[in-house]
Amino acid sequence: MPEITYRDAVIRGIAQEMARDNDVVFLGEDVAKAGGVFKATVGLYEQFGPLRVRDTPISEQAILGAAMGAAMTGLKPIAEIMFSDFFAVCFDYIANEFPKSRYMSNGQTKCPLVVRTGNGAGSRFGAQHSQSVENWCMMIPGLKVVAPSSPVDVIGLLAAAVRDPDPVIFLEHKSLYATKGEVPDGEIVDRLGTAKVLRPGRDATILALALMVPRALAAADVLKSEHGIDCEVVDVRSLVPLDTQTILASVAKTHRLFTVEENPRLCGWGAEIVSIVADEAFYDLDGPPVRITTPHIPLPAADVLEDIVLPTPERIVETVRRSLGS
């Protein structure tokens, strides 16, 4: 099977949907002629033309507001917010407008749109261009939130997001853009609200999202080869809707739960999942659930410092090994 990068998967996913449906339009800062600051939209302007792929001013409120107005009246916009940190300057749309219009209007107003954004750390950009803001989005009723970890998931989940009738926040991890993965030819459409068991195991469940997925997989290899601990690694993929059935089934099998989260500790997605497991699967557990997160601090710029704070395969190995007492 051919391999492509996560970055090229973004391009392919958008192109697949724009080719399928003329109502899919795309807007953002530097996304058209320049091909995106992460080069994740190269060629779309040339392929689909200036009416469908549009450069905007540095006006995040205008970008998201315009996407909403277009969505309400019949288009299926994809809007790019360059860095997810910038959600803070257009949060009204994410928190107040997209997710509440349908409810407040008693079902009259539709809002089928996708907000793509570069999320997460690893680029040494410092505290305002590196955050993992999935928890900002997860807490808002009315939104859907996905964060793919592999090229094939980028295409499939992006297609599902574009075809979904609700507003979807699509978190691309900046540190994954250059990574490669196998992608079959032809149309790829996945389902929102589905987690994926990437590695079956018997001794412990490790839940991870986005950049933390390859790190959890690397940790699982070491835990197995060096410590004889057989971990099941589950890529959560979709925070809303949340595939609790896959998670609960895994915990029922392994009896131990670890979450690996890039977001700062308080109110991270893992806390919600641990709470669900505590409520519904407490007697399946052989030990306390453990959250492995970035500490509750702003992110530093320096590489040596940033590398310390993000969960690493080594930290995951150490935490799981100690918790299991081996």
Place this chain on the structure above:
Amino acid sequence: MATAQDRAQVPLGQVSPGSGLNDDIGEAKRLAIYRSQLRIREAEQRAYDLFLQNLVKGTSHLSLGQEAVATGFAEAMQKGDLSFCTYRGHAHTLARGVPVEKVLGELMQRDNGLMRGKGGSMHLTSEEHGVMGSYAIIGAHLPIACGAAWRAQYKGDKDVSVCFFGDGTTNIGAFHEALNFAAVWKLPVVFVCENNLYMEYTPIADVTAVEHPAADRASAYGLERIIVDGNDADAVYRTAQKAYAKARAGDGPSLIEAMTYRHSGHSRADPAKYRPEGELEKWKERDPIKIYRERLKQFGVSEWTIAEIDASVRKEVDDATETCKAAPMPPAEILTTDVYADGGWAWRN
């Protein structure tokens, strides 16, 4: 810098000489404009009375005194044109023909309301009438109106998106983002600033660097400086027609500042004691409905015709009030409907 009191003296538009019932507006449209303004006046007054009886709950922002703006712009619209309103949006909703009963029902938080009590006074929405929502976060809907206009531009549809907001909105970022965006993309959107001289409780002049908070910013976006007498529905109507024609012709957005005055406070909680003595009275002399009634008479419309409209509007509002009073409260089952497009609220499996 002009004070709010000075602004009351701003020379406003006048009826052009020689105009009459058979001018460009015509008798049928004038009677519709009169009826619509009166319908808003009576419904808003009724909403106020129903507060006092504790039958309208929560907050409420009335357009008493500002009826000519909503009416003039709505009467110049075609079917399919889209209105984007603020939390002071009862007038704009009614002006598009939404039944009084649906609006009062929502204000009274009854099951017969426009959104069955799920939205409330600040979020009136009736897409079938082109009312694409009332937005309670200042400035939020200006970019949204741009998006609807973008869809029209992209699809080759000829509808215009019309976005109403107050003078206070001109000092929030989304206003400036939307104006620039609309101008750069040449979108068929019309921005209507209702300058009622006060941003909530504070005179707009005290917090704004220019005298006309919208019009004086138009040049920053390459747009014409347009100020209209917002208490003269004919002037508003003509201004709207011109802006809509420009939008439909593909010539881009307009920004219009309509000078008007709010007869009541900002919201239910505000007795408006900050207004200088005599200001309200001065503006009441230029009450849009009074002006319009006199104009109809001047143009030869009979007292009888006017009285008949008055009576039928009052009956409509009275009947709506009774219907709403008898309507049931919304059932708890609707609490979890329409969070997502599948009709439900499930966030997990």
